[in-house]
Amino acid sequence: MHISEGYLPFLGHQTHWRVVEPDEELPGRAPLVLLHGGPGSTHNYFEVLDGLADLDGRRLVMYDQLGCGLSWDDGLAGHDELWRADTWLDEFDALRAGLGLERIHLLGQSWGGMLALMHLLDRGGVGVRSVVLSSTLASASLWGSEGHRRLRYLGADERRTMEETERSGRFDTPEFRAAEARYLELFCAGEPDESSPECLRRPKRTGRESYLAAWGDNELMPSGTLAGFEYAGRLKEVRCPALVVSGTQDLCSPLVAKQLADGIPGARWELFEGCRHACFVEDTPRYLAMLREWLDEND
Known part of the structure; x- marks a missing residue:
């Protein structure tokens, strides 16, 4: 495979992109474009899927969304007005135009x-x-309610801390951050160690500013510009084939995933046993095999 990277101008800033090309691109293979989570994460964790390029003879395209990773610059500081859906939608439109991505498969995680x-x-x-809708949601309100339901998996003191903090709105305490970290360890991911892929251990510039403004302080309590994200009633309008992916221990609970799978006509749902929020990291071989089969079926 061959990897190339570059930048596209956007709103006076730059969007960093990364393309993985196979040694032999097979005819009729539309590229797979990957949209990372957050807002404010980076493309890094998608690099565990690089092998799909040679495995399936197709290009992979990933990028850091404005406000994080290599798409951050100091000129973005203090511009919270940017952290709304239209900014990232416009950026994705610009990426497709700039890289000539007319015919694609699309994978979005979280x-x-x-x-x-x-x-x-x-x-x-x-x-x-x-x-491919991987560990994601159609309703911010359902996501929040499912997150609150899962507080029962924490210890009594941690649950009490979460509940008291939500009432007070004072999140930046050691007790709350410890309880939050435990919740994320259970349902999102653990800290990378020396055995983790390099792309997970690599230092990165997360977009905490965009996360706070667009989602809120934490996963359970959406309060930002995306807090009103409610698309469950429109899922029937999705016209392309859809694959829903989630893990049994995922922030995207089985009920959240089921709402997507039931709402999109003809959708298929793959449930990854024992996986948390990044199934492609925790069971990469199965995820690669699933993607190869799905993409080949839908070219």
């Missing part, structure tokens, strides 16, 4: 799946052959 749904339903999704 917030990236929300972005994928908005691209399909609000921007038309022209040229999208299929969509």
Whole structure:
């Protein structure tokens, strides 16, 4: 495989992109474009899927969304007005135009799946052959209620801390951050160690500013510009083939995933036993095999 990277101008700033090309690109293979989570994560964890390029003879395209990773610059500081859906939708439109991505498959994980749904339903999704909605959601309110339900998996003191903090709105305490870290360890991911892939251990510039403004302080309590994200009633409008992916221990609970799978006509749902929020990291071989089969079926 061959990897190339570069930048595209956007709103006076730059969007960093990364393309993985196979040694032999097979005819008729539309590229797979990957939308990372957050808002404010980076493309890094998607690099565990690089092997799909040679495995399936197709290009992979990933990028750091404005406000994080290599798409951050100091000129973005203090511009909270940018951290709303239209900014990232416009950026994705610019990426498609700049890289000539006319016919694609689309994979969105977590917030990236929300972005994928908005691209399909609000921007038309022209040229999208299929969509993979990985550990994502159609309803911020259901996501929040499922998160609160799962507080029962924490210890009594941690649950009490979460409940008292939500009432007070004072999140920056050691007790709350410890309880939050335990919740994320259970349902999102653990800290990388020396055995983790390099792309997970690599230092990165997360977009905490964009996360706070767009989602809120933490996963359970959406309060930002995306807090009103409610697309469950529009899922029937998705016209391309859709694959829903989630883990049994995922922030995207089985009920959240089921809402997506039931709402999209003809959708398929793959449940990864024992996986948390990044199934492609915790069971990479199965995820690669699943993607190869899905993409080949829908070219």
